[in-house]
Amino acid sequence: MKQVKIHDKNFQLFIPYEKIRATIEKMAETMNNDLKEKNPLFLCILNGSFMFAAELFKRISLIQTEISFVKLASYRGDKTSGQVKQLIGLNEVIEGRTVVVLEDIVDSGLTIENIQGQLKLLNPREVLVATLLLKPDALIRDVKLDYVGMEIPNDFIVGYGLDYDGLGRNLIDIYSVANE
Ligand code: 5GP
Ligand code: MG
Numbered sequence: 814m815k816q817v818k819i820h821d822k823n824f825q826l827f828i829p830y831e832k833i834r835a836t837i838e839k840m841a842e843t844m845n846n847d848l849k850e851k852n853p854l855f856l857c858i859l860n861g862s863f864m865f866a867a868e869l870f871k872r873i874s875l876i877q878t879e880i881s882f883v884k885l886a887s888y889r890g891d892k893t894s895g896q897v898k899q900l901i902g903l904n905e906v907i908e909g910r911t912v913v914v915l916e917d918i919v920d921s922g923l924t925i926e927n928i929q930g931q932l933k934l935l936n937p938r939e940v941l942v943a944t945l946l947l948k949p950d951a952l953i954r955d956v957k958l959d960y961v962g963m964e965i966p967n968d969f970i971v972g973y974g975l976d977y978d979g980l981g982r983n984l985i986d987i988y989s990v991a992n993e
Pocket of ligand 1: 861916917918919920921922923924925968969970971975976977
């Protein structure tokens with residue numbers, strides 16, 4: 814499938830699965846070296862990161878390691894901040910631990926900045942960030958990214974966990990919106 818129509822938009826094949834997998838294999842190799850003896854807790858940011866997290870975590874060869882799944886939820890009934898998104902689902906104590914945030918994509922950097930801020934309040938030893946994709950041209954925040962799979966242009970993409978209005982997460986390859 815080289816092209817796919819989702820809702821009103823046409824998308825064309827952008828990153829084939831083989832390339833995604835090879836990228837994640839490399840990331841895992843680096844992380845296996847870096848994170849030895851650190852007993853890292855991986856944190857998958859749902860929903861978009863679930864495929865990336867699964868592909869990466871099965872290649873983490875450490876025994877002392879865990880994964881947990883969290884989500885950003887908008888506050889309800891809070892009149893002051895429509896923008897503040899609370900990290901929910903974190904049941905582990907992260908004080909003193911190495912936490913590795915797994916993100917699908919960093920765009921403006923606002924989401925990852927928010928997550929890092931919330932995690933740091935819980936006094937972890939360190940918060941590392943691994944993102945499969947980065948749009949450098951969209952970045953407006955000075956965030957520290959420890960592991961970046963691939964840099965991509967500032968176009969809207971779907972597939973491999975990423976959606977367009979709920980659809981497209983099941984596509985094994987990544988597609989980019991077609992310029993029409
Ligand atoms: P940021 O806060 O860095 O601007 O955006 C991060 C979040 O926006 C990502 O976790 C992802 O959910 C979403 N996002 C950013 N770019 C894209 C994209 O091209 N496609 C999709 N489907 N989601 C995106
Ligand atoms: Mg995301």
